[in-house]
Amino acid sequence: MHRRMIAPGALAAASVLLAIPASAASYSPGTPGIGDPYYPSYGNGGYDVSHYDLRLQYQPKTDELQGTATILAKTTQDLSRFDLDFLLDVSEVRVNGAKASFATSGEHELVVTPKTPLAKGTQITVVVRYSGVPSAKSAYGFTSWHRTPDGGVAANEPEAAWWWFPSNDHPTDKATYDVSVAVPDGTQALSNGTLQSTASKLGWTRYNWRQNKPQATYLATLALGRFDITTGTSDGGVPVINAYSKDLGDTDGAARASVERTGEIVDWLSGYFGPYPFSTAGGYVPNTTTGYALETQTRIYYSPKQFANGSNTSVVVHELAHQWYGDYVSLKGWKDIWINEGFARYAQWLWSEHEGEGTAQELADYVYASHPADDAFWTVKPGDPGPDEQFGDAVYNRGALAIQALRNEIGDDAFFAILKGWPKEHAYGNASVADFQEYAEQVSGKQLSALFDTWLFQPEKPAAPSVRALVKTGTVVAQPKSWKKIEATNEVHGH
Numbered sequence: 001m002h003r004r005m006i007a008p009g010a011l012a013a014a015s016v017l018l019a020i021p022a023s024a025a026s027y028s029p030g031t032p033g034i035g036d037p038y039y040p041s042y043g044n045g046g047y048d049v050s051h052y053d054l055r056l057q058y059q060p061k062t063d064e065l066q067g068t069a070t071i072l073a074k075t076t077q078d079l080s081r082f083d084l085d086f087l088l089d090v091s092e093v094r095v096n097g098a099k100a101s102f103a104t105s106g107e108h109e110l111v112v113t114p115k116t117p118l119a120k121g122t123q124i125t126v127v128v129r130y131s132g133v134p135s136a137k138s139a140y141g142f143t144s145w146h147r148t149p150d151g152g153v154a155a156n157e158p159e160a161a162w163w164w165f166p167s168n169d170h171p172t173d174k175a176t177y178d179v180s181v182a183v184p185d186g187t188q189a190l191s192n193g194t195l196q197s198t199a200s201k202l203g204w205t206r207y208n209w210r211q212n213k214p215q216a217t218y219l220a221t222l223a224l225g226r227f228d229i230t231t232g233t234s235d236g237g238v239p240v241i242n243a244y245s246k247d248l249g250d251t252d253g254a255a256r257a258s259v260e261r262t263g264e265i266v267d268w269l270s271g272y273f274g275p276y277p278f279s280t281a282g283g284y285v286p287n288t289t290t291g292y293a294l295e296t297q298t299r300i301y302y303s304p305k306q307f308a309n310g311s312n313t314s315v316v317v318h319e320l321a322h323q324w325y326g327d328y329v330s331l332k333g334w335k336d337i338w339i340n341e342g343f344a345r346y347a348q349w350l351w352s353e354h355e356g357e358g359t360a361q362e363l364a365d366y367v368y369a370s371h372p373a374d375d376a377f378w379t380v381k382p383g384d385p386g387p388d389e390q391f392g393d394a395v396y397n398r399g400a401l402a403i404q405a406l407r408n409e410i411g412d413d414a415f416f417a418i419l420k421g422w423p424k425e426h427a428y429g430n431a432s433v434a435d436f437q438e439y440a441e442q443v444s445g446k447q448l449s450a451l452f453d454t455w456l457f458q459p460e461k462p463a464a465p466s467v468r469a470l471v472k473t474g475t476v477v478a479q480p481k482s483w484k485k486i487e488a489t490n491e492v493h494g495h
Contacts (some may be wrong), residue, residue: 003078003355009412010438015119019098021199023142026077026078027078027079027080027117027118028077028078028080028446029046029079029080029081029082030044030045030046030047030077030081030082030083031045031046031083031419032043032044032045032083032106032109032111034168034170034172036170036172036333036334037333037335038257038333038334038335038386038387038390039158039334039387041107041108041109042085042158042159042169042170043085043168043169043170043172043173043472044082044083044085044168044387045077045082045170046072046075046076046077046079046082046086047073047074047075047076047079047082047124048073048075048076048168048173048227049071049072049073049167049168049173049175050072050073050175050176051072051175051176051177051178052069052070052071052072052165052167052175052176052177052178052179052220053069053070053071053072053177053178053180054067054068054069054070054124054164054165054177054178054179054181055067055068055069055070055180056164056179056180056181056182056222056346057181057182057183057204058151058152058181058182058183058224058444060150060151060152060183060184060186060187062133062465063134063136063151063152064129064131064132064133065088065131065132065133065134065148065164065270066131067129067130067131067164067165068089068127068128068129068130069126069127069130069165069166070122070125070126070127071084071125071126071127071128071129071166071167072123073123073124073126073168074121074122074123074124075118075119075120075121075124076120076436077120078117078118078119079114079117079119079120079122080113080117080118081111081112081114081186082111082167083105083109083111083112084109084112084126084128084167084168084290085108085109085110085161085162085166085167085168085169085217085415086108086110086128086130086157086162086165086166086167087108087132087134087137087139087162088130088131088132088137088161088164088338089130089131089132090102090110090128090129090130090166090374091129091130091131091434092127092128092129093110093112093126093127093128093129094125094126094127095114095115095118095124095125095126095127096111096114096124096125096148097125098114098115098116099115099416100112100113100114100115101113105436107137107139107140108162109162109392110128110166110201112126114198114237116297117174118399120333122438123343127283128166130166134152134163134164137154137162137163139162143163144156144159144160144162144163145163145164145287146286146288146289146290148225148245148286149225149228149247149287150189150225150226150245150246150247150287150318151183151223151224151225152222152224152225152284152308153221153222153223153225153288153301153416154220154221154222154223154288155221155223155294155296155301156218156294157218157294157391158218158334158390159218160218160220160221161218161220163215164222164406165220167217167330167458168217169217169218170216170217171217171218171330171331171332171334171430172330172332172333173216173217174214174215174216174236174428174429174430175214175215175217176210176211176212176214176215177191177192177209177210177211177214177215177220178208178210178211178316179191179192179209179210179211179220179222180206180207180208180209181206181207181209181222181224182204182205182206182207183204183205183206183224184203184204184205185200185203185204186226186389187205187221187225187226188205188207188224188225188226188227188229188243189207189209189223189224190207190221190222190224190227190243190284190299191207191209191211191222191223191299192209192211192215192219192220192221192282192296192297192298192299193206193209193210193211193213193278193279193280193298193299194209194210194211194212194239194279195207195209195241196208196209196210202469207411211298213277213278213279213297213428214428214429215297215327216297216327217331218261219295219296219297219327220296220297220300221294221296221297221299223243223286223299223301225245225287226242226245226247226248227244227245227284227286228240228243228244228246229241229242229243229403230243230244230260232263233263234262234263234264234267234281235263235264235265236266236267236270236276238263238266238267238276238280238281239279239280239281239304240262240263240266240280240281240282241264241281241282241299242259242260242282242283242284243279243282243284243285243431244256244259244284244285245284245285245287245304247285247287248285248287248304249296250281251285251304251305251307251308252313252450254307254308254309254310254311255285255302255304255306255307257301257311258306258307258311258312258313258315258316259282259285259302259316260399261313261316262281262282262283262316262320262473264283265313265316265317265320265351266281266320266323266419268351268354269317269320269321269324271420272347272350272416272419272420273303273321273324273420273423274324274421274423276323277323277324277327277328277423277427277428278323278327278328279298280297280298280299280318281298281323282298282299282300283299283300283301283302283316283319284299284300284301285302285303285304285307286301286304287304288303288304289303290303290307291303291305291306292304292336293306293315293318293319293489294319295320295322295323295326295327295340295344297323297327298323300316300319302315302316302318302319304490306468306489309488312488312489313351313486313487314352314482314485314486314487314489315488315489316350317347317351318344318345318347318348318489319344319384320347321343321344321347321348322340322344324343324423325339325340325343325344325347325422325423326339326340326344328423328427328428328459329422329423329425329426329427329428329429329430329431330429330430330431331431331432332430332432332435333432334387334390335383335384335385335433336383336432336433337385337390337391337395338383338385338395338399338402338433338456339431339432339433339436341391341395341396341398341399342382342396342399342400342403343403343419344396345396345397345399345400345486346360346399346400346403346404346488348400348482348486349363349364349400349404349486351482352481352485352486354483357480357481357482357485358480358481358482358483359480360404360407361404362477362478362480363400363480363482363483363486364400364401364404364405365400365477366477366478366479366480366483367397367400367401368401368464368477369476369477370477371461372461373428373460373461375461375486377393377394377397377398377459378394378398378459378460379459379460380392380394380395380398381387381451381456381457381458381459382394382395382398382399382402382455382456383433383456384456384457385455386435389495392446393490396490397490398455399494401455402452402455402456405451405454405455405462406418406440406448406455407452409446409451410440410444410446410448410449411444413487414443414444414445415444417443418440418443418444420441421439422436422439422444425439426439430451433452435454436454437449442458
């Protein structure tokens, strides 16, 4: 389940504070949180990152990770010190070439004090040297690092970066990435984007990955182990890279039968959402014990449990839909999660229709009829569900109901124009639920505030007659053939 966070305590001892000269009195510390009400300690103030260059070495036998992170950023205020979100052990920090003081604070803060204050608008280069055993680190009582029999994996939401690189860990600070990882020969390293090159020397192989489009920190992934890697190109010209742990056992066939359809599904989704926005697509299935999948950008993480009952193209559709809704356009704040999950679930409904296993309307009717008015399902507000229900069933299914209600209200022409136009409208950026409503009104020419309020923000079951085609309360509705497949992904983010 999702975890409620506790804001970190006071900053570390006064030894880390910078004695600012009188002429620099305007300089002040960046905040140790970016201001997200769901997670007050996540992200940091005072700077904006443009690029992460991560040069790593990993030993799978011991789970030891060594690294040098070079972070390119620009200050957004006159800055005396700033925080990075990070857990591993730091040996040195430099800011613009000069050694900086540093200390830890709270559960996951690295507090950096540069040798001299940084004026607003300054381009900065921050170098952090570090090492540690990610699986031995926890914050707030959990770990987002998955130890596997042959290595480890970083994949979680809303946080995963702290266990393997220092960052400004909030979706609003997206950046490009170069990830270079040395592993013992026979072990492979996977990350986002395109594999630029590999090189072997003295028993080690280095893999160099590049993500050349802006990416949120929680969407950065690292997988280290022994994989069978497949490559191909979709009919639409999208390169596809998939990987499967060599010890998946009985789930191997079902995993491949699902994930190997990535290229086909990318092309199909492009018909609804517009051209695929990244340089590559694909996914990987490591030998982990988790139950969820995650839309890690261009290289989706799938738990083997997603395929325990056979092939599951529906979960592949869900995570690939996120490449547009969640990755290409990312949320402004974690309360805007409906834009990610509602549309990814609705994509599954469209796939059901494509497969002849139940239309989107039939699925909407079934969900609506399945939850009586006194069901707690209706008390969750998908437009602002709160951190405890952020990945709850209502965000997915009531969220998709809201999308079908929108479709019924504005008609298919405007609806499908919105589906395709929205990602382009906020390409590689961030947006909120309010932004989406404004865009939908602009495209449809209709005032939609009542509809959005009813379906996304009222803690009660909407009246069926308010939306055409939805069944009346109490009506028995047949279960669409696709429902069990879709329901199997209900815990897709049950971290």
